[in-house]
Amino acid sequence: MSKLNENINESIERTASLKEDKEADVLDTSNKEDEISKYRNLYVIIEQIDGKIVPVGLEMISEARRLVDDFNKKYLLNEKVIAVILGNDIKHLCNDLIYYGADAVIYADDPRLQYHINKIYTKVIVQIATNTKHIEKISPEYSKQFIRPRYMFFAANSTGRHLSSTVLAELESGLASDINKLVIEDIDFRHEHKTKGQMLTFKKTLMMYRPDFSGFLWTTILCLDNKNPEIKRDYHPQACSIIPGVFEPLEKDMSRTGIIEEFKPEFDTKDLEIRVLSRNILKDVIDFGSYKTIISFGRGIKESPEQNIKLIEKLAKLLNAEIGISLPVSKKPFKLSDKINSLYITPERVIGTSGQKVEPTIYIALGISGATQHLAGMKNSGFIIAVNPDENAPIRNECDVFIKARIEDVLPIMIEELEREKMTQTREGGGSVVVGTV
């Protein structure tokens, strides 16, 4: 009896230990994959102009911080947010990058990096991204296998868009542009080329969400290794450019500490023949911030654009407002006279994530349907009035007064009322007697 019990116990123990072994095995393989990974950390490429950090850099660090913290918790790893910054006499900016959330900063400080020259900057960024010496200090536990970054962020602005393209062309990996949402997930996926039609798992995939040109659709872009044996290839880093103004920067925290590493770049003499001769900052002609009222128009002007814009000009004058536009208008070749075209159909006037964010006391949206990107740029306004004949337009959920009509139906009446008010005021102001209507 006791013998039997012993046997049973023994077998239970053995099964248990086998089970443990099995679990240990499973854990082991996943950890093994994690241990030997050649791709580590999230690199955020920061831009500076004349010794000032371009704001989108801090926004990217904030989002990188959130992603990497979740990632480390989920995968039991210890990967880092590494900010990379180039320029001349910019060392003093490195502490700020730590205070705003980076774990480490790698900087290159050299007179030859005074101006952003695509060819030179691309080569230096690639040198930094593939440098293992700094990783020994920043991620000692991963430095043995390290080859290049796991993820990379760039700014989706004039410079960052081009820089990301050329860096990723050199690193021969994938890039998604103009991203406004990011998630890291393990996904099961079947693809004719990438997996030869088999369902396979892609771990730690960066899901990059990109609003398309309509502003109503999100396309998720992935950068995936080719696991098909015939065309086997690793594609890292997984990279994207991020729309400025989407993510909130973290609060500056001076108690944060991190590693700051200087990188000494190598230059090709031929590249140094590319020279910036002069730079002139253009005074911004459109200063939305100094107006209490902003009137924006969208595609709803299309039935008679020229006349509608003239009405909008009149209304803006009467309400002392600045005029903005929605993104689609900036791209649409309406038939307009050159004068009106150059005045209003310009990128500087675009309100939304691809343009300016505004918060006036009064915001009047004329013929704007209300794509998410536009709403993001104006929803913090005080009082919002929308004019649109389509009551299902999304703008209706983001306004205080929704006038269901076309621009040409409403504006003439508005203008007439305002002109009448003005007349009355000048008469009153002039001290003359107002004759009441009988």
Place this chain on the structure above:
Amino acid sequence: MSLNIAVIIKLEPDFSDGNVSYNPDGTLNRAETKTILGHHSAIASQAAFYAKVKYGARICIGTMGPPMADLALEQSLLLSDAEELHLYSDRSFAGADTLSTAEVLKTGISKMNDGKAMDIVFSGFRASDGETGQTGPQTAWKLGFTFLGNVISYEIDIEKRVITALRLISYGNNSLIEQVQAPLPVFIAIDPSYKSPFITVSQRLSASRYQKEAMIRSRNYKSLLKIFNAKELGVDPKLVGLPGSPTIVYKVEKIPKIKSNRSAQTVENIDPNNISNILEKIHETIA
């Protein structure tokens, strides 16, 4: 010392009213939408034409696309008076992302003008359907050319083989104009605000002479057209089309509405009384 110029262009959906068609879910209905030479490709063609008028450049235009993309080549020829047209067309190029598109274009450019080295390659600012603006700089990188983006004007010193260009750079709510100088060869992505400045009388005369020539050439554009499939181009099949694309489109979905804290009062009757109530609200809020 003549100039050897390439322009890379794209056949794109025509987004102007009446030509564009959307599916019920808001995606572009490509079958129903007309296609034209992309707006930015047209500006790139005009920028190349400036080099023809001013420096007597020779122009070759290249595009990767379906067989009907020769339409875009014809339209671009009309704007630039090009000597040679290239169409890179192969089923295996379908589904290419920007990196594998750049691979095809780079290979094509190396075959232009009997393989003579290019001095300048022009591209548009971005395509209206993809809108990434990545293909230009990635083609430039693969060619090993200096990339100059957002160019609004340029002048060339033919003797010294140097180009001086103005670039319009925006960052945050500011923008700046940068004057940059670089040795040839360069790759220029032209800014949407570019305008060719034909100032002198002789420039205007030769511009109109070349435009006439372009009209005549375009009538018989097929004689200038060379079509290459993947094999004729000699590209590595692993580097083009879907196999050569690191990125894929995983899914397309409607962007969810953001939570709103407002609930709108809806006004349907447009009479002076209602409007004047709204104006009163405006005055109150501002006061």
